[in-house]
Amino acid sequence: MGPRMSAGERREDAVRAALHEFGRGGYEGTSTAAIAKRVGVSQPYLFRLFPSKRALFLAAVERCFDDMEEAMRDAAGGKYGQEAIVAMGARYRTMLDSGVHLKFQLQLYAAALDDEEVRQIGNTRWAELWRTIGELTGEPADEVLLFVARGMLLNVLTALDVPYTPGAELGRSLREWSEKV
Numbered sequence: 641m642g643p644r645m646s647a648g649e650r651r652e653d654a655v656r657a658a659l660h661e662f663g664r665g666g667y668e669g670t671s672t673a674a675i676a677k678r679v680g681v682s683q684p685y686l687f688r689l690f691p692s693k694r695a696l697f698l699a700a701v702e703r704c705f706d707d708m709e710e711a712m713r714d715a716a717g718g719k720y721g722q723e724a725i726v727a728m729g730a731r732y733r734t735m736l737d738s739g740v741h742l743k744f745q746l747q748l749y750a751a752a753l754d755d756e757e758v759r760q761i762g763n764t765r766w767a768e769l770w771r772t773i774g775e776l777t778g779e780p781a782d783e784v785l786l787f788v789a790r791g792m793l794l795n796v797l798t799a800l801d802v803p804y805t806p807g808a809e810l811g812r813s814l815r816e817w818s819e820k821v
Contacts, residue, residue, distance in 0.1 A: 651689045651699075653679045658700040663743030667697050667751050697751075701758065704744050705765035709772050711735055716776040724777040725787050726807070732791050733806060736798045745795065 645653070657678035661670045672693050676686040690696040715731035716724040735741050752759040774784045790810070797804050797814075805813035 647689065650679065650681065654686060654689050654696065655699045655703045658696050659703060659740055659744045662697055662700055662747055663740055666747045672696070698757070698761065700744065701748055701761050702765070704741055704748065705769060707741060708735070709769055712772060712776060720778050725779065725783065728773070728776070729787065729790065729806070733794065736794060742795055742798055746799065
């Protein structure tokens, strides 16, 4: 038997499990029992870590944005301008491939439509992410807009399993795909 995990480590495991489970079932369709099972703890212990399902969902919202920001910072890693944009785009595509963050993002946006608190957290965290991308790249607002817009398009393409070629060939590959469908 390995060393016992601290409550902080269990909290982090619970938030990571929540990303997976809420991403699959949404807020309403996900039980705390499923999250507890994924973490390997009892449901009562999960409620000692988080006072409510809502608190756990909100922690997962924060974690999703933290992960995206950390990935962008790591990918930029001393690069600047378009070189940073390309590296950050490649990292984001890797995040999309796992499906975890994309599924959760889609559930987050759906929840934000009806939930003022989720909408406000999302609004604040999107602003922070926007500023981070601008700071990391040094690019003007229009270039940040293109980067973010391309990322949102990739969300849709990935969710719908649309084949595409990333980078400079994206537009051409989508035109070719659209003509075949």
